[in-house]
Structure formats: structure tokens, C-alpha cells
Amino acid sequence: MRLRTQITLLIVSSLLSVLFFFSVFTYYTFVRITTKSEIGVLWNAAQTILSLPGIRTPEQWNYTGWLRSSLMPQELIRIIDPHSNIKLQLQTDKELSQIPAQFSTQTFSKTLKTSEALMVYIQIPISDEEQHTIAVLQLGRKLDALDDYLNVLLAVLSFTTAVAALLSLVGGMYFARIILRPIHELAQIMESIQKSGVFKRVVMPPSKRQDELGRLIHTFNAMIGKLETNFFQQRQFLADASHELKTPLTIIESYANLLKRWGGNDAKLREEAIDAIQSEASRLRNLTHTLLSVADPESPSTEEAAAFDLEELVLTTAASLQHAFHRDITCEIRLGQKMMHGNADKIKQLLIILLDNAIKYSDERVIVTLEPDPRDAGIAVLKVIDRGIGIEAAHIPRLFDRFYRVDQARNRSTGGSGLGLAIAQNIARAHRGTISVTSSPGLGTQVTVMLPLG
Incomplete structure (x- = not known):
């Protein structure tokens, strides 16, 4: 029925x-x-x-x-x-x-x-x-x-009851049609989305926004919006990943064919081909690793979560990158001996991503600060500050999108894939924290990460 x-x-x-x-x-x-x-x-x-x-x-x-x-x-x-x-x-x-x-x-x-x-x-x-x-x-x-x-009374009551029954039947059908019209439209739109694959939304009159059907339609439209965003992000992710993987594979294939044809007798050509294949294979390995990192669950597992000294982790990680890149990294630590509960390896990975970006796009000293939040002592504020080329304001909202790069040629030359900040954001969210970027062209960039200690 x-x-x-x-x-x-x-x-x-x-x-x-x-x-x-x-x-x-x-x-x-x-x-x-x-x-x-x-x-x-x-x-x-x-x-x-x-x-x-x-x-x-x-x-x-x-x-x-x-x-x-x-x-x-x-x-x-x-x-x-x-x-x-x-x-x-x-x-x-x-x-x-x-x-x-x-x-x-x-x-x-x-x-x-x-x-x-x-x-x-x-x-x-x-x-x-x-x-x-x-x-x-x-x-x-x-x-x-x-x-x-x-x-007479019985006749009047019977007549009024019969008329009321008829009117209620007609009125019930009319009001049921009005009440169920949004649900009918919702079902039609669902069927249309299922058949065509095109995301659509239900138009909701302003007068209907506060009732139960209005809330249902609002929730449906919000859900469709998220699905549409996720769908296009997934499609963009697949396209970008395919593009990133295609380049090193093409280079490797080309040099392999070159070696197969003429590289056996030409030592210089053979050495060039081997270096190119090795370089692209290394780049492909790093890209695959970052793709797997992005695909990891955002929340650390129970086995990985443990208490660790955040201050010591920041100091040792900064010292390691300073020695590896021969760059000046200054640490200003004012957190105190406070322990953080979480995944130490993931937090270290987040810090490495931020320091790597700062080192790549600046020639001057990089500053790392760690201090408690003035409004909540239970939150640690980690900042990575450089005096590099900076970023235009229009690009900042998309910095955490996967494969997004401000300058494609510049990032390719530095070995970037546009996944670093996306991974960093996932790590921060997995620890119930936030990450934000402020930057000015020519003045440098500051990345701020807020992490709950408990």
C-alpha cells in the first residue's frame, strides 16, 4: 500500500x-x-x-x-x-x-x-x-x-458524518499529496542521480526550512554536496596520481629501450641511462610511499598511540635535518617537560614535511617554535617559519589538496609531488589537531600546527 x-x-x-x-x-x-x-x-x-x-x-x-x-x-x-x-x-x-x-x-x-x-x-x-x-x-x-x-437528530448526525467522511477523504488525499511531494521529488532525484550519475539537489522553499521535511531535504542536499565533492576529489586524485606515475614510468621505459638498442657499446650513454632510471625509480618509490601515506587511515591505531616527549622529538628531528641539508634551523622551545599522547612517528613525519618545504623554498634560516597555547595549556602550538619566496593568498586555501602545487615546474624541479601538506593535515587531524598556513610573497611562510597533548 x-x-x-x-x-x-x-x-x-x-x-x-x-x-x-x-x-x-x-x-x-x-x-x-x-x-x-x-x-x-x-x-x-x-x-x-x-x-x-x-x-x-x-x-x-x-x-x-x-x-x-x-x-x-x-x-x-x-x-x-x-x-x-x-x-x-x-x-x-x-x-x-x-x-x-x-x-x-x-x-x-x-x-x-x-x-x-x-x-x-x-x-x-x-x-x-x-x-x-x-x-x-x-x-x-x-x-x-x-x-x-x-x-431528526440521528439523520443529521448520520448526514454530517457521511459528509465529513467524504470531505476528509478528499482532504486527506490532497494534504497527503502536499506533504509527500518533497519526498516524491527526493525519490525522483535519487533515481535520476542513480541513472545519470549527475549530482542534483532538491529545491527547498524558505517556508519549509524549519519543519521535519525541510530538515530532511537540507540533510540530503548537504550529503549530496559532500558526495559530489568527494567524487570530484577522487577523480582528480586518480588523474593526478596517473599523471605523476606516468612520467617516471615513461622515462624508465624510454631509457630501457635506448639501452636495449644502442646502449651496450656506448659507455657514456649507458651511464646516463642507468642514472636516469635510478633517479626515476627512486622518485617513483618516494611517490608510491607518499600515496600509501595519504591512503592510510587518518586516526592512529591503538597500538601506535603512546606517550612521548614532544620537545625532544622536535629538537632531534630539527637537528637531523640541519645536518642532512647543511641548513641553519633554530629551535625556540618553551613548552616545558610535557608529554604528548599519540603516534611519535607520525608527528615526526609531519615535522619533516614542514621542514622539508621550508628548506626547499627558502635560503635563509628556518625557525621552529614550540610553546603552549595561551588560551589552553593542554594544547601545544608548533610553528615552522621561513623567510622564503612565500605564497600568494589565492593559493593558500588549496595548499592541502592532494597533488596541488603552486608552481608545477618549480615543484617538479624540487622533487615535490603536492602530497606533503595533505599528509601533514591527515596526521594533524588524526591527533585531533589543526594545521594552518599564513604567507606573504617575498616575505616567507609560517605553518602553525596545534596539537592536544592529552
């Missing part, structure tokens, strides 16, 4: 249930109030009859003249002896004789519904001077007008 049909049936059934109980309540409340009023009239009439002198004289029960003035239209007056025999009866309608004649010392009132009429009657004991019950007085009334009113 379709959801629209289910909603429509739910609306109709709910409304019909409410109307049914309302109609039943209205009907029986009207009957109760009206019959109670009529019974009150009978009680008043009974008190008048009981005050007559002949009511307690059995000899008077054989005559009806003294009671005829008390008889009202559509009414019955009876006197019943202890043997349930009717001693006196006056009535204006023969249907009133259907009221049962049964002696009882109890005072009560009842409603009698027959196929022909609706009647109410009461009984009250008649006592002599010694307070012995000698008979009972029974008064009854036929409620013809009430019966007609009830028929």
Missing part, C-alpha cells in the same frame, strides 16, 4: 472515530437530558395525585372521575394492588398499556423503548394512615415529540 493511501486512510479513520464517538455522546446526552426532564414532570404530577383524598381509599379506585382532571395528553395513570392487579387505569394512548404492571415497594423511574414509541414511567408506593403499602401509583408518558426529534 502506498504511503499516500496510508496517510489518507489514517486521516479518514481518525476523523470518523472522533465523529462517531461525538455523535454517540450527543445522541445519548440529548436522550438523557430530555427523559430526565419528562420524568421530573411525572414526579411532580405524582405528588399532586398523592395529595388527593381518594387515593388512599380502595373503594374510590373503582371510579375514574376524580382522577380524570389529572390526566395529561400522552399520559398513563395506574393504581396497582399488591397482587400486581391493575385496580385503576386511565390512558390517552393505547401504546402506553405496554408499560409493565408489577407491584414493588421501591420508588423508581424507567425508560421503555418499543418498536412503536419511546416511553418513560415512574412508580411510587401508596401508604395508608399506618404507613402500610396498600398499592403503587404508576405514571407513564409517551414521548412522541422526543422520538421525532431523535429521528
